[in-house]
Amino acid sequence: MNASRYLFTSFTKLEALTAVEIVVSTAATVILGSSLLISWFSLALSVGGLFLGVFLVAMFTFSIQMSSKKREVAILRALGAKQSSLLRAFLLRAAHITVVGCLVGVAIGYFIALLAAECSLLSTETVGFAVAASLFSSFGGAAVATSKLSDLRLGEVLRQ
């Protein structure tokens, strides 16, 4: 049992935005990857752009979340919760959102590709690439944002 679970009790709008961004990017990658009409070069370019968006949204979301949870983090730290366990809680939250976003994205992408009769071209590599890119960009963005956890000045936050 970990006290850091008390940090997150509800799903925020910003987290929903990140999840939607991951769903759209993963689905688009699956659809583009199974399309005959697109070259590998343009696929890489579009997917790169999509996942840069995921990275930025995840970084933005978790930066905002870190700022809004400053007080809770400071209280837990003052009561003896280690920084590493709180960091893990933030990253675990990012991982949950990313995994759910990926699964939904692959399902939607597959369904659309099926409707467009492109599913015969849908390969494990395409799905694997979409999932890996989603995980990497979302988790990367969250990791960059939460790395600032160590800069928190507990004394100052607890005076407010």
Place this chain on the structure above:
Amino acid sequence: MIDGQPIVKVDGLTKVFDTESGTVSLFNGLCTEIAEGEFAAITGPTGVGKTTLVNIVAGLEKPSGGTVTVLGKDVTAMDDDSLTEFRGRSMGMVFQGSQLLGNLSVFQNVELPLVIQETDEPERKRKTQEILDFFGLLRKASSHPQTLSVGERRKVAIARALVTEPKLLLMDEPTGGLDAAAVNILTPLLRGIHYLHKGTILMATNSLGLARIASREIPIMRPRFIMKCRL
């Protein structure tokens, strides 16, 4: 005492920081010791650094100079994780303004330090119930802090600080912001806590009435400007 050492030993403490009016130095090389079982009150007017001193003893802020030893460990030299663990295990803290988590019930707030220490659930529940009972808060156990009065919130904060039976209890303005009636309830309660807790208490207060219940006062001098701004 720990091997003849005091519970808290402050040696040559200074804290320098910049303000709009210039660079200010607090504590002026403060040296003091707090023995086991002592109830010490840090006194002085607003702005002299009482909260800063409590925070430094708790390891929540770093001093600019000097050392602070708590239970034989220099908290100014410990790494972050060791200090956090040490604080959770040995100290209880009552912050200015209570600092309760609004999304948790009274029971969960008080239970929190035991959750952090990974105490077994039956023991955790038992200790939390006992301390809530002592503070007369059992009926409010499932309420959320927002629904309590300021005085009740302060009691919850004190209960949370005591649930781990810490060797050192640090309190920052425990009656700050309370009305006279709440102060009249809380003051004898704090005296009773010292009697029953039998631990060491370090409390920051600018209330002379509250300072009187402590066994010793540590007056903090006015801060010294070491550099004034030139306009």
